[in-house]
Amino acid sequence: MNADRILVVGGYGAVGVTVADTLDGWFPGRVVVAGRDEARARALGGVRADVTDPDGFRRTLQELGDVAAVVLCVEPPDSRVARACLERGVHLVDIGATGRLLEGTADLHDLAAGSGATAVLSVGVAPGLTNLLARRAHEAVGGADRIDLTVMLGAGERHGADAVRWTVEGLAEPLAGAPLRTTLPGHGTRTAHPFPFSDQHTLPRTLGVEQVTTRLCLDSKPLTSALFGLRPAARRPAVRRALTASFSRVHLGGDGFAVRADARRGDLHAACAVTGRAQSRFTALVASYVTRELLAGSPAPGVRHIEQLPALAGLPETLAAHGLAVWRLGEAPPA
Known part of the structure; x- marks a missing residue:
């Protein structure tokens, strides 16, 4: 070519x-x-x-x-x-x-x-790094029955207009599952709420896991409570428009993010996580490394999700050079 x-x-x-x-x-x-x-x-x-x-x-x-x-x-x-x-x-x-x-x-x-x-x-942080961590935890337990993914985003980061709109629209979607309290390395214990990230629909097919749930929280605990407290009202278009305008103007919190994957099979439990700053930047870096693999590697033709490319399995460690910290269950949390 x-x-x-x-x-x-x-x-x-x-x-x-x-x-x-x-x-x-x-x-x-x-x-x-x-x-x-x-x-x-x-x-x-x-x-x-x-x-x-x-x-x-x-x-x-x-x-x-x-x-x-x-x-x-x-x-x-x-x-x-x-x-x-x-x-x-x-x-x-x-x-x-x-x-x-x-x-x-x-x-x-x-x-x-x-x-x-x-x-x-599924290229970015969520989906993207969530998929890669899910596969890692899934393989660590020899094939999971259940995977829980937790995503914490920085409310203070200036996200693009499309990202803000997508997040607010997600509040209006009816979702199964309950909130989950999870420890995120470097950020303490957080309550995360079910959210319509695409990874929970993709991973049951690509990994063969029966149950996958992705949950979201923000780095600001009060803002997380307020955001998900508005979930019933967010079903009204006028409320979604007001929320989109508010989140586009107001930036409370920092720019730190964290992603954690927990896989369980019977009594077996494996977990891994990554933390970093500037989620938009890391979404871009993931996309850049994927593109480089397509152009410089030998990917099989067809449509794949990121976790289906073996050459990208070590991408979290590659991104450590850009400030991403990688953690596994049993290790001390990253500084």
Whole structure:
């Protein structure tokens, strides 16, 4: 394949900027920033690409002509943009977190395999690092019956508009499961609440685990209580709009995050966790390392979730060079 360029869609956003900068360091001159705002994209030497316009997106790929990989740092409304990439044999890295959208892309496995392209889904912190830790804990107990994932995000971090909107929309979804008190290394004991992260729908299929639940809390305990106390009211669109506006303006708390995976099989219990600062930055770093693996490694064609690529199993340790701390049950918590 003579394709050469790496198209970073949403490359001027909170995640995309770091993806574009990191990949440019590894592949100088090959990164093209793209997004719906043509002026912002062109100011960075890029092009317009709108994920809500699949036909226009397909034309952008045709005009560029030599695209090796597309990194989606914004979430499209359906799988047509993924189809446009995979039918041309273009690798795809998708940081999306909505289960139904990832399932739509997963349905394109045969198309990708036939064109020689690889799509990697569940890329970021949650999903992403959650999936990798879940697999690690699952294997440590010899195959788990149940996995509990806990995600703590920093309420003080300036998340992108799409991320804030997605989080508020998640409050309105009816979910099974009860809150869980969990110790997060370096952050003490927290109460986390069930939340619609896509990993809990993906992992039962990729790992063969019967029960997977992902829960969310914020670094601010009062804000966590307030947020989930508003869950019944968040079913009303007006309340969701007000919450989205509030979280976009107000930043209470820090930028620390933590992810923990607990796997259980009978009396066996394994747990591992990672902690770091700036969740958006680490989402971008995960996406960058996945993209580098697609371009420099030998991934099998088709659609895969991150935990299905053996070459990425050690990614948490790789990210230690960027400030990520890795912990396992029985060890002292990271400083």
